[in-house]
Amino acid sequence: MAKKSRKRYAMVLDSRKCIDCKACVVACKAENDVPLGVYRNWIGAERSGEYPRLRTSFDPEQCHHCENPSCVRVCPTGASWQREDGIVLVKYDDCIGCKYCIIACPYDARYHNPETHTVGKCTFCTHRVDRGDLPACVETCPSRVRVFGDLEDPKSPVHQLLSTRRHRVLKPQAGNGPQLYYLL
Amino acid sequence: MDPFPAFRRRFRKEAQMKLTKLAVIALLGLALPLSAEEKGSDTKGKFYFKKSCKTCHVKGGSALELTPLSKTQAQWRKVFDAGRHGKAGEGFSPKFGTPEQIRDIKTFLINHASDSPQPETCGG
């Protein structure tokens, strides 16, 4: 049987287009039943300068679905795991809630779910992606900050963006090989 | 199924009543200039315009598409006062409505004509 070519899901973000409208955050809450007070995605804001020379930049962020995910490495029960296509997930039934992965994530992308007492995080909306849809945050974004797709597919928008545009990743020094790419 | 029972009921009743009077009033009414033009009912005018005029004056209809914006106030006045309706300029025969209704239509069209202070399309 011919081996199916491997997929590698990733996200490309154009933060400059982010208007901090929180659509992605609320869409994620609705789609994934995320409790109040914890977030699978968020928008970081950085303000600088003095009146009237001011600057604000917004950085939408979520799990980076790292190539080398430290959360998966430290998980004592194997509840944190990574799919073939790179998506990092939590098996809720195996999670004992030790919170080690929360601490081990350089991006603070995980949270302790106050209702289920297990650890939660962005799943790239696998249930949507697997049926051919886009993650909720990508679909809902008014300013089209987020582009989602398969890095291994040369025709995919993420592949094309990354091969034509300058970009960076966050906290590369943490060594996790993050897969959220921010356009410069 | 009749989607507009109440409307039909009233309209029919009104029409019957008006029709009986029409024979008496028609000649007289049409002969008189519609002097109290803007005093008609705007609301009803809109209704009768849609009801009576838009059956023909629509896109793809048997007559030119018309909305209040199609003409200026002066032009509308001319149409009604000079009885310019129809190819031969025969005016508004009773089949288009009672003189009261015609007056309402006139009011509506003039109030919302292209150069009026409150212009409006038919749908608006």
Added chain:
Amino acid sequence: MDRRLFMQVAGTGALAAGSIACPRFFRKAEAAPVIPAGIPTTCELCPNKCSVIAELRNGLIHKLNPNPENPKSRGMLCARGNAAIQQVYDPDRLKQPLIRAGARGEGKWRPVSWEEAWDYTARKLSEVKEKHGPQGTLWSSTEGFQEVFFKNLGMAFGSPNILRHPSLCLASVNLAYSMTFGTVPSFDLLNADFVIMAGANRFESIITPDTMDLIGGVMERKAKFIYLDPRFTVTASKADEWHPIRPGTDLAFILAMIHVILKEERQDKAFLEAFTLGYEQLAEHVKPYTPEWAELETGIAAKDIVRIARAFADSAPRAVFYAGRRSSWYTNDFQMRRAQAILNAVVGNWDRQGGMVPNQKVPKGEFMFLPWDDPKAPRVDEVEKNFPLASAKDGVYLPLRENVLKGQPYPVKAWMVYKQDPLHSVPDQGRTLKMIEQMDFVGVIDIAMSDTAWFADVVFPESHYLERTDPIEVLPGIWPAAVLRQQVAKPIHDTKPCLEIVQGLAKRLGLNDFFDYTIEQWVEAEARELPIANGLEHIKKHGVVAFSEPKYGATRNPVNRFVTKSGKIELFSERLQEAGHDPLPKYTPPAAVPEGRFRMVLGRKATITHAGLTHLPWLHEHHKENDVWLNPEPAARLGIRTGDLVEVASQVGRVRLKARVTEEIRPDCIFMLHGFGKKSPWLKRVHGVGAADAVLLETAWDKVSGNAAMHETFVKVAKV
């Protein structure tokens, strides 16, 4: 390029994965966008009317996804739209009709049957009618698909006092553009190369498709974007230039721009010659308005004004001075908007790609209902007399309230309110409360216990938009659409759609014949003339009918008659002159900020609609409380630090809330968000939290349109 873009926009789904502004990368979507199984409907959380597809799980509404078929909503759904589900399942929703049991505002309610609520209301309305005539009733509402039924009930009842929202919103803008072009155009931000925006905070106050087109245009195609605002908003942070203009002097800036353009002959002469009226008068009129003069007024350097004016004219026709869409700010608001319209006309961006474009509409049918008699009494706000150019159908809110309080020209003693919270949307809450007090009867139709509902005598719970079917609505624009709002789930409480509430009342008021139809019949009649085969079936299945591409230049035709008095674009307006107003926008400086006070400015946030939605948990999480913004310079003088409790006082009210010391505002202004300091305990997350700006705002209106002027209030700030 634009055609392809459009195909994506209107097309079947490339959009879901793609981007308006970055088509190159999205031609091939990674995940072929399958429309998830669900029921298409139309969002109601703000006036944009975005198309959504509701996904149900186990009979509950699980998620609202954007419907890419609506070109106006550009395949997106904002935070508010996503949070709509929480309105449905809000435990504090209105669940059955209520009749007041204690004193007004005391919060004692008696749950009653619909019959009792209808009977009671009909009796009260009839009593007022008997005593004061039908004009003794006031019917106020805000924009909504079922507003037509509410409005019609008021009219059929015989009241001239139908009060709609524009005079709290965009009446001055609409009037100014109508009086110039005969219509209110859209701005083609998708294709504009140069955009000037004054105050309209487009990235925090989302307007479809402008917000999305602008961010794409600015960030992807590097369109130049100049932004004027006393506050450093998110929009300011995305602009190429932010000018914290002295509040109330936008008109000086615009007039100086026109001055520069005409003086340097950068105007579109051929266009002005062919389509406009009053160029000579305009040229003469703007002579004194030099950039140097404007610098003194606005605080923006003359050289910057000259530079911006040149760049603007040189980028034309792909250059727009964006109109904005919100309440008036000053009492000369209409004239400022007129000046914008004239500035746009001068560079000839009318009806051109990247310029201003007259709206297209998707045709639809109309349901024919029995017409009623015109009201016999004149309007209580005397709009015909005092604001002859304003829309008499909509009325003018603040003058109306003043007249009602005076009992002039006749008493108004019953107030029916639909979908609106006047205590928060109308300046000077104290006076609005007084107006409520002097009413014999107040009835409110809403989905939640708003503050106004809290002070009402009867509260009718309306079904949520996801629980009802509404009329088809046409969204005019460069990319027009017709949308349907259809029922997604059965009402979970004993609620009814507005039409049924109206019908219940109509039956008891003897007005049954005017409302003898069902929503299905209404929608069917409308769908019959949709420009598509099987219109009803199509719009039920897709939620949207949209097909046309942008049309540019149809009105740039010598035989075209503009819908103005002269039939031309009126730079000079005879009609304004006749009504006793300046026929060309004349500058009047804003009132100076009194010593020791600040000008209060208002603004929006993308998670809040008007003064509502702040109590929905998913939105509340992001703004739990409002605070008052204060520049560090005055803050230091007043000894105020971030987090301090301060008292803000105007001439009509005082509130306490926390301070936020920030560089993001001019030293002579303060700012606070709306939506907080609610009196209704049923809005528990924002009940008594923060403060309501409506308490502070003083009564002022634009002279021409009667639109509420929101930036004419000066306040004192002191540490508590």
Added chain:
Amino acid sequence: MHEPVWEFLIVNYLFLGGLSAGLYFVAGLATWLTEDGASSYPRIARWGALLAPWPVSVGSLLLIFDLGKPLRFWKLFAHFRWQSPMSIGSWLLVGFTLLSLAFLWSWLEQGEREGLLSRIPARLRKRIPDRAMAWLRVDASAWRRGLAIAGFPVAVGVGIYTGVLLGAVQARPFWNTNLVAQMFLFSALSTGTATILLARLLDRHEVDLKETRFLYSMDIVLIALEFFIVLPYLIHGELSVEAVQEAIALVLGGPFTFTFWVLFLVLGLLTPLVIELWEFKPVLLGRGQFHLNERWATTAAGLVILGGYTLRYVFVFAGQASGFR
């Protein structure tokens, strides 16, 4: 999202785990060192052995309570994940706890063991196979040395593991240095030593200069080792990349400065060191006899325990507050 998710339960657990490791280690050493075929410091060994299993057991319970799903703790033992310090650690803890219980058993007198066995309710005792009962009755004192030797690597493992648990987290620059494990190990051994010293002091009848001297010398060495790890830890951090510098700033001029410098470094580390050296001064200078001031000794031991606890506190909380930017 910089809210700490590991809080005092974890601080206590790390401290107690380390303490047990230290107790076992010192007791083991005291068992292993012999004079004339008998343990040189039998009472130290016995005290250590008697105390060792309990802190770690309490600590493990705390760890389980800290889990979001305490009833699922068994899942830790349904997997072995060599890359996860917590997985290794939990196996190690089980092994260590069992070993320390065996060590305790071996240090009980014959009568004490019989006494304990007789307390088992008759109904339950009937169920225990005779062979097992016989096995429990055997004189276990012969295994003491064996268990001590076997225990060294396991105890050191547990002591190191509490540090590795933190040090292995590359996302937290405050922790992510290979000095943390040793720091925790020496701190653990030092608190164990101090606890035995304290126990011996409280057990007034048997104050013994020789034993005290042994414990003092152990502690001096351990504190010195710890100090010479803390010092390079700070220097190394200051000279490192920005993220580590920022992390170190948490103790050098941030929210944890007082706790770290005053409670840990001065009171918990240097003060006991000075006291113990002072007590040793006559010996070191060769001018007389080491003599025991019980009050000083108690103070020193108490301060070492305080220091050990503070170290865990600072590391758990400051570590979580650190991160890359």
